[in-house]
Amino acid sequence: MDPEEFRRAGHAVVDWIADYWSTLDARPVTSQDPPGTVAAALPAGPPTDGEPVEAVLADLDTVIAPGLTHWQHPGFFGYFPANTSGPSVLGDLVSAGLGVQGMLWATGPACTELETRMLDWLAGLLGLPERFHSSGRGGGVIQDSASSATLVATLAALHRAxxxxxxxxxxxxxxxxxxxxxxHSSIEKAARIAGLGDDGVRPIEVDPETLALRPAALRAAIEADLAAGEVPTIVVATIGTTSTAAVDPLPEIGAICAEYGVWLHVDAAYAGAAAVCPELRWSHAGVEYADSYCFDPHKWLLTGFDCDAFWVADAAELVEALTVLPEYLRNAATESGAVIDYRDWQVPLGRRFRALKLWFVLRWYGVEGLRAHIRSGVALAAQLANRIRADDRFEMAAPHPFSLVCFRLRAGDEPSAALLARVNATGRVYLTHTRVGGRYTLRLAVGSPQTRAEHIDGAWELLRTTADSLLAEETPTR
Known part of the structure; x- marks a missing residue:
């Protein structure tokens, strides 16, 4: 594919993506086909001779797209948002075209320096402590996910302890x-990979009302381990838990970690994006205690997966924990000590030029554009929560400080599970579930930039009318 062929094919692909986005509202959110449908439509092997891009795009339409769960759909309310945007896609396109391998400063100086600056921009945008900025001992790096950030934080904490x-x-x-x-389950996985074992993670009870970690229970667990000769190593506090978006009390947790010399990692994968809005930064009170912090721009900040922003207060501890320098990676810039080699800030050696999509997103939307996006999600979630509270067949299962609403039918677990199955089967929306206090709970997470008030109205109408039918079926005829 020469440059002119690439130009023609590239225009066709961009047109296809634009058409896909413009028709999302008319598509079912989830695939309506049974398992194995896509595999059965694919040839057993690759073509003998090359095919034009038009043939590939035709199969995207007829084979791939119908077999997708459409995460960018305005009716996708499952899990947490995993949204992309036009600027993010364009940044990724440039990154793919450049093909930079940014493991060392020497292998891509602009790749490294743009990433450093973007993480400083983000730290300022979220109001994070100065100790996370690259101007001091700390700094930021892009990981692929919050799961990797937790693993890296665990390894650095082990190094210190x-x-x-x-x-x-x-x-x-x-x-x-x-x-x-x-x-999050990634905390247990990080402990396994790091060698702590399944028993290495102490689960700390939560407040039954707020579902946030109880500091007194944390202190008791640390003191019990110290008395038993164990080594308290890392506490992972969460801003926006996966099930309910609960916010752990960082001021109290941070003070305990400081008292006992335990590494504090703050996982704000979903809700960290909310801190771009000053009125939502209450959730980050106490973050100044953190040794490391992360959030996912690829969840709620319009940046395509994969992009987790991870900061440490002391980069030297992280580098000491992870650095391995074989002869074939030695170079004058590294030896000078004047540059950052991000290979020492992560588990893999190789790394893509992911800072480009952040750069594109931050420049396209600007601070006020990003704040408008976050505020829209919070407002739409609040509208839905008010309707749920006003309907005596439903009840809220947890507070909703951000854009996640957790609710259920008062009639119990089986009707709530049936409600979820029926509304998802329509293809008009997609919700997921969790358990809160042992009870089956529906989760509706707002986040897509395409979701507007009419989509929330439609989702509520679907939930309401489906509940009508469901509960009528369960009411005995007199």
Whole structure:
């Protein structure tokens, strides 16, 4: 494919994406086909001779698109948002075209320096402490996901807690991590990979009303481990838990971590984006205690996956924990100590030029554009929550400080599960579920830039009328 062929094909692909976005509202949110449909439509092997891009795009229309769950759909309310945008796609396109391998400053100086500056921009945008800025001992880096950020934070915490010995002799299973019972599953996975084992994570009980970690329970767990000769190593506090978007009390947790010398990592994967709005920064009170912090622009900040922003207060601890320098990577810039080599800030060696899509997004939308996006999601979620409260067949299952609404039917678990199954089967919306206090709970997460008031109106009407039918079926005829 020479440059002119690429130009022609590229225009066709961009047109296809634009047409896809413009027709999303008319598509079912989830695939209506049974498992195996896409695989059955694909040839057993590649073509003998090359095919034009038009043939590939035709199969995108007839084979691939019908088999998708459309995460950018205005009726997609499942999990958390995973939104992209035009500027993000264009930034990714440029990154792919450049094909930069940014493992070292020397292999892509602009790749490294743009990333450093973008993480400083983001830190300022969220109002994060100065110690996370690159002008001091700390700084930021783009990870692929919050899961990787948790793993990297765990490794750095182990390095500190062991005085660096874990790299030489391994982990002796005495090191302990702590998080609430509502913490993300990636915390347990990070403990496994780091060598702490399944028993290395202490689940800390939460307040039954707020669903946030109880500081007194954390202190008790740390003191019990110390008395047993264990080594409290890392606490993972969450701003916006996966099930309900609960916010752990960072001021109290941070003070406990400081008292006992335990690394504090703050996982704000979903809700961190809310801090672009000054009125929502209450959720970040106490973040100044954190040794590391992360959030996902690829969730609620219009930047396509994968893009997790991760900061540390002391970059030297992270680099000491992760650096490996074989001869073939040695170079004058690294030896000078004047540059950042982001390979030492992550688990993989290789890394893409992901800062470009952040740069495109931040410049296209600007601060006020991003704030408008966040505020829209919060307002739409509040409208839905008010309707739920006004209908005595429903009840709220948790507070809704951001754009996630958790609710259920008062009639119980089985009717609530049936309600979810029926509304999802229509293809008009897609919701997911969790359990709150042991009870089946529906989750509706607003975040798509295409979601407007009429989509929330439609989702509520669907939920309301489906509940009507469902509950009428369960009411015995007199």
């Amino acid at each position: 062991s005085g660096g010995r874990w790299r030489d002799v391994g982990v002796d299973r005495r090191y302990r991590a702590y998080t609430s019972t509502q913490g």
